[in-house]
Amino acid sequence: MAEISAVSGMAARQVRPDPTGQIVPPVLLVVLATATLLPIGALLVRAFLGKDGAFVGLDNFLRYGAEPGLVIAAWNSLSLSMIATVIAMALAFPFAYALVRTAMPGRGIFRLIALLPLLAPSLLPAFGMVYLFGNQGWLKGWLLGESLYGPVGIVIASVFYVFPHAVLILSAGLSAGDQRHYEAARALRAGPWRRFVTVTLPSCRYAAISAASIAFILIFTDFGIPSVVGGSTNVLATDIYKLVIGRFDFEMGAVVGVLLLLPAVVAYGIDWLARKSQRAMITGKSVPIRAERLPLRDLMLFLFATLVAVAILGIIGMAIFGSLVKFWPYNLSLGLQNYERLFTDADEFRALGNSLILAFGTALAGTGLVALSGWLIARKLGNGMVRNGLQGVAMMPVAVPGLVLGLGYVFFFNNPANPLHALQGSLALIILCTVAHFYTVPHLMVVNELLRLDREIDLAAQALRIGPAGTARRIHAPVLLPTLIDVAGYFFVNAMTTVSALIFLFTAQTRPASIAVINLVEGSRIGQASAFAVVIMALSMVAAAIQLTLRHLVIRAQGWRRQTA
Amino acid sequence: MAGLATAFSVVSEPVTSGAAAIAAPYLSLVGLTKRFGSAVVVRDVNLDVPRGELLCILGPSGCGKTTLLRLIAGFEAADSGSIRQAGSEISALPPEARDFGIVFQSYALFPNRSAARNIGFGLETLPLSRTERTARIRELLALVGLEGHADKYPSQLSGGQQQRVALARALALSPGLLLLDEPLSALDANVRASLRDELRQLQRRIGITSIMVTHDQQEALSIADRVVVMNAGRIEQIGTPAELYQRPANLFVARFLGEVNALPVTSISGNIVQAGGHAFRLGGSPVPGGSAGYLCFRPSAVRIGMEAAGGAAGTRGRVSSMAFLGDRLRLEIQPEIQNGGPFVAEIPFPRFGNPPGLGDHVTVSVEPDQLFLLDDHG
């Protein structure tokens, strides 16, 4: 063995202090609070103010409490969200399990299909469902005489809506296990079922709770589904719409906004507890999971996944079919007449361009912000209070209906007293609002990915005199890169389809395609609206394909991810 | 009698060997205290480490040993006290401004970098040419015996190989101090033993002052120049492995370092001690009588005779259980006196003749200088 020598030039240790941990967290907190907390607060504070702006305590709450129908709306919201969450989880769990833990054939295709609902503007599946299960629907009999318009429709559409979210979170959780636990269980003669119950279920408990919480909150605060297929079934989210839009009663609308935050707070509490108990399950020394081959199980899951895939493709396929027929359901001859306007009308064409710019901008800005906030939280940089503040601000948007966020933006930014007033009417503000609207899930994706990296890695780097920023660039960024690609894709496709937060923000120059679809529906041009929605979905699919290709290339280029040389 | 006196005094001040006390210590901790909330995790620790020493901090989990190491590294800030390294006060410095290398139990290798680039991580910010850096990395790889593995990623290396990379990485900047946080705990038993020996040789060869935290007393005793035993945030004793083993300061240290028979003392007169129903004669000069405490001896200090014979300090007993340990026998002896407590003996497997059998009556004796008295502190 060679003798050790000292390295020249090392005695003079010139350590530049790395201020990252001191400067970045507070700055980011201010930026994120400006994008989420302050605008939301600007609206929600009205729950405690009178029409003249004076403080009235809980008067608005009492006023809302006296409204007939509140109890029923609250009950509908709670019960339907719960039922839909349970069904979505029951479908998403085996689906995600089949994707990451089995040798089932066609896993890549199934994953793509599972994400389809994320790519389609929500009107598309709504039309698809009407064409399938509506009063003229081809499969109307499947509802056993129940009408689509009402609880049944809300539940089916909600399940469809949150299914990809649940699959995403669950498959991430299921892929992060420790193979040694399975080997230990096998050594203890545990059969496949027992291994599933004693190892798999506990190891993904956190992901399951997390997925269920997100699914519940998304359904609970969604306005679009109950308004299209809800019939006369009132829920809290549609109450906001009626109060704010119908009666211009922003104060009582704010009350509902506050009420909608409550279950989300409970869900976070559960999520937080689950996260605390999860810590010990996976460590830096874990051995990655290898999918086991169990032919019978794989066959059953394949059949199950096929069924789910057929359902998703059926609903979306029906909507595409609807955009191609002359007049549903009385003239089913096919044609492209609905697509013509898109490419002949300058305004509609520009809307598509706006959507692409919005989506790119949101993906770029959102990914940057999420990478920073997730990194600061997962790697515990800076002051603990600031970090808690960041986490709170990052977790808030998912619990806020888009309508509340959009109105909050108007109240907050469209105020001459606000130094950022100049942003009003700009695409930058729409991008910021969209980033804020979809912030929570990507933030969690980054945090969870970075938490899998041993904390001591940062200490080792520090001992080698590399500060947080240097470690981020050399270690965290390469590890995080595939996740960041997914995050960018998530922001992109959501920005392509988002509506509710933007109806108060778009201008003639910045009107995105998703709003154009709504305008077409309002103008009773259903065929053209479906055609436009199909085009949006197609663009999102292109983006998703680019995302998956990039991810694949990055992972292939990162040789260190392979287990053996 | 010096040994006994030491044994009875509760060590709160660091006991340093004569040689080290003369030269200025390389690392010196004075009155170091760390609280987490209301819990005092490190309590008024004073410790001097001479240059070139390999010091082990030994203690049960939760005793504060890892926190002490993290205080030295700067990952935690002390609530009070000072840390001096190579003559200058460092307790206010951030970790990146201190001069140490560290190896973790989890290896903490950068997963996206090959062995060579893990080792070279700290070198990248230095004004070195590519050739200089490559040469340095090659030198370090050779040092830990991983010449052929330069381009492998952590996921392609075994646990032992990963820990060697971590060690080389920690040494890359030629730090003045090497900190090792349970570096061997995650390894298989045979890898652990061989890496332990290698670590020791390497430390000797490059002469780097090293502090290793471990909960494994065998590891500590076999590798360290000196061992610090910690309990509940406090240093219980500091000494060479032999000192600690043979002259533990209290029952906690005695028990933590290995199995010990501790018989409650009923009376002492001169150098005859009544304990556990037996009378033992201590070596050396008489001690003041009447002290409460325990009379202790290691199982290996026990001599077994097959028939009655006047031993140094002896009694008669019956073999109540026995276990075969390869080259040695482990016996549990039930004394014949009433109220006599059982104790454990480990004897070499006799080369000639028959070993004692279960139920056999034997005589038991302990060499007087293998006996020590401890109070029941700890």
Place this chain on the structure above:
Amino acid sequence: MLKPILAATIAAFIPFVPLVAEAQQRTLTVYSSLDEDQAKALIKGFEAKHPQVKVNAILGSTAPIIARVIAEAASPQADIIMGNAVSALMAADARSLLLPYKPAHFDKVAPVMRDNRAEPVWVGIDAWASSLCFNTVEAAKKNIPAPKSWADLTNPVYKGHITMPSPLSSGTALLAVNGWLTIFGEKGGWEFMDKMHENVSKYGHSGSAPCRQAGSGETIIGISYATPGVKAINEGAPIQIILPSEGLGWEIEAAAIVKGARNLADAKAMADWISSREAAEISAKYLPITAYDDIQVLPKNYPADEKSKLLKMDFAKLASSREAVMAEWQKRYGVKVPPKN
């Protein structure tokens, strides 16, 4: 990782910061709830007369447009509202968000189509009226007769086959309700709705949706207004637009200048243009009732007798009772689960 990300984040925003110094052309921001084609045609006509003004139009449903104007009160973004239900405009006026202005051709506008207060705030563009869309194919399948009057809708034969929007979120529904209260009186109106409620399968959010749903056979009778029905017929839907015999609740779509408009002069020019006969002739291609009584054009497939069936309505009273009607409606029908098919 930090610097590139920060740079990218900032770079992402830079292109979208509004360019203050635009071209020489002046801009005018118009909010409108008119039919999209009609709004675009009117704007085109205005721009032809004022080539130096570029109109930026934001189109949307009646209620969201007014909600947006109210929300933006701190710093108004719109210069003029070019077409919104008068009842909704009055809600904005009640909050002092509109600027009184008497457009150039105000006096030539039919008296009923203009704000006759001393300081007029709005001038009418067109009017729309409640009507029924009736799907003849589905009705034949179920052997259901076409209704002739509002009162017919209480007939149990229609149980589960009627949809209408909720007046809490649709101006169209509100004018239907106001029509019934006018026809049957305060007490009789609510009694009529109580009975009809037994037949209604769904109260939706969109005023045009019931006609679309009738067009696609999702429902047999949709309570809505004529325009979406006309469009559906033009596309090939088997529906018939029925104007019930008792008369139709109706409402005016009007223009009003927003108080605090940044381009006040051009906003006034737009109000002047909207009140002109020329503009009314454009609107007449989309709706038969315009601000000028003597323009008689009937859009294709539009029911001919709409104008003659309009009820005489007290708009001032209806505007002031808007909140009360909504609250009463919510109390009676916002809570109950509607009967199943």
